[in-house]
Amino acid sequence: MRVALFVTCINDALQPRTGQAVVGLLERLGVQVDFPAEQSCCGQPQFNTGYRQATEPLVRRFHRAFRDYEYVVTPSGSCAAMVRDNYPRIGAKAASEGRGRDLQQIAAAAVPKTYELTEFLVDVLKVTDVGAYYPHVVTYHPTCHGLRMLGLGDRPRRLLENVRGLELRELPGAEECCGFGGTFAVKNPAVSAAMGADKVRAVIGTGAEAVCTVDNSCLLHIGGTLARQGAPVRPVHIAEILASTEASTEGPEVPTEGPDAGTVGTEGSLR
């Protein structure tokens, strides 16, 4: 099976190791992974801030990058939700403004083939044990878009429960938003920070060594808050946990350097 990786702009620029983990994980499971270089941002920051028309070229770009693939897999619940929930809206609005139906067609093609990573593993590959090894105490924060827009349900949890060595700790108030919300974090910094502080308190209270999600954008916020407080809990993307094996406890191919490389990142020490 051949899939296209939609790595997302945040991961491309700031968290390459997550993309590398997805590649390693899927290849280990016998999937051939392509990275269409034409891909870019899904357009969510623009769209959610109110700049719908500025999003349209990115919708077209998504289409050009992925049109030849049957499956598009992305390690981001939020970007998958952008494609699945909002691309059809963008198409419908463009059509209603008399600007043709092509964006609608593009959306209709993109929606059914775009999968968030854990969905792809559980629903398409039909695996819940990916053969991972991660000897750490972990708590899982279900991100809002994964939870409520995609309806990921217990897929991430089932995958985590099958990771050898991993002890999963329940996160109190797990379903409450961490307060990131894209531009919300800077437009309403006080409320965002208050939400982040409460989330981080719950995370620390679990005693876990790492907090994991299906979205690095939320982890930037949670991890940034943890780091600022000097808390010893590491933010880690679920892909990196699932990619870890006994053989790779040194970590996959990750350019780790310097102590500052992982202010928010997910350092090798946890692998």
Added chain:
Amino acid sequence: MSGTYLGMPAFPRAAAASTRDTRLRANLTHATHTIRDKRARAVAELDDWARLRAAGAAIKDRMLRHLDHYLERLETAVTEAGGQVHWAADADEANRIVTRLVRETGETEVVKVKSMATQEIGLNEALAEAGIRAYETDLAELIVQLGNDLPSHILVPAIHRNRSEIRAIFRREMASWGRPAPEGLSDSPAELAEAARLHLREKFLTAKVGISGANFMVADTGTLVVVESEGNGRMCLTLPETLISVVGIEKTVPTWQDLEVFLQLLPRSSTAERMNPYTSTWTGTTDGDGPQTFHLVLLDNGRTDTLADTVGRQALRCIRCSACLNVCPVYERAGGHAYGSPYPGPIGAILTPQLRGTAGKLEASLPYASSLCGACYEVCPVAIDIPEVLVHLRERVVEGGPVTRGGVRTVLKPARGHAAERAAMRAAGWAFDHPGALRAGMRLAARTRRLHPRRLPGPGRAWSDTRELPAVPAESFRDWWQRTRGEEARDEAARGEGSAK
């Protein structure tokens, strides 16, 4: 907090102040979590909840599509049953009508049933200007009124107050409004409720005019419905000689059969009860039973303008249950006052900018008062996709576009004050659509990464005041892919083979 919403600051500023108020935060967290958990249990009892919810949305949508028809039908039915119907295009007109109607009775005091519509139009203040005193009779509204405060929740207007604050307000204020608080009043809920009961009873028994809203109006029969928990509503709706009801036009439902759906959806969503304690219905007037004069003031006040917007109109389905407030993480921390209207929380964030327009600073800031977490949509009993409407209204704020104001279709200009953001968003959009430029930028960022500051100046402080900045990695994913598996890597492998020959 004084009793007016005028001149409220934009949401982020008001919210920043309330997040620092630890007592407010504690009151709100306790109250909202209790009610949200109860609601979840009450809803889980019904295995057809999803279908009820879909039916509720569909009934309201059908009603809204044919609103003109149902309103005329309602008017006919109310009139035939002995009521008088008045049409108010906006708040001022509604206030003028009600003031005139009260004056015609010769009374200077009225008792009120808790009503969102009369708060929306500022009726109490308008009546006060005309020398008419309005007594709120809902317990929480009473607390707000006595405290010269503003409501901060749709269902529990005094949710921001705890017991000891309420006791202090009762002891300080009750005497100047009527019967004083009993000697030695403690802060036990039973004693506080009894004090309110005694205080209010004399109002119920003397008032000649009652003013209410309504939860529903059945177009078919002209019947109005008030759903409540305390029984004060029943008193106000039955004891006075004159009853004046001010109701938003979207509260119409076509038939009694439709009402059945909402009488299941509302109590479970609102108070987490299977059924609310008091459901009062009245149809015009009845000889020798209840008020002998009944006026219905139908309030538009921005509703038909909202109806003209195909995305935003779903806000008019709202049955004011307040479930969305109780699950909202932003409401929980910002408190209700920050929303600058009687409609706080997620529903306020989409309703206020539509009813009032987005020209004001506060109104323009409301669509951004959300992390788009979707918890509100999940619990809304009439399936209002609040995040969808929020994003839709954000577009209206920053890009302008067609809107209807005062029944006239106009095209809004993009809001000033967003010019820098607009330029940044366009630049980002351009960069993301030009991966070559983007990649060069990322490489530059990677090369200079040791020079990046740990804290940002200016607007960037909004992030870095409480959070570390993400570190820029030495190599982007794109470059890693290119180096290890891209064409360059393959070419290199091929060249390697070539030179070995």
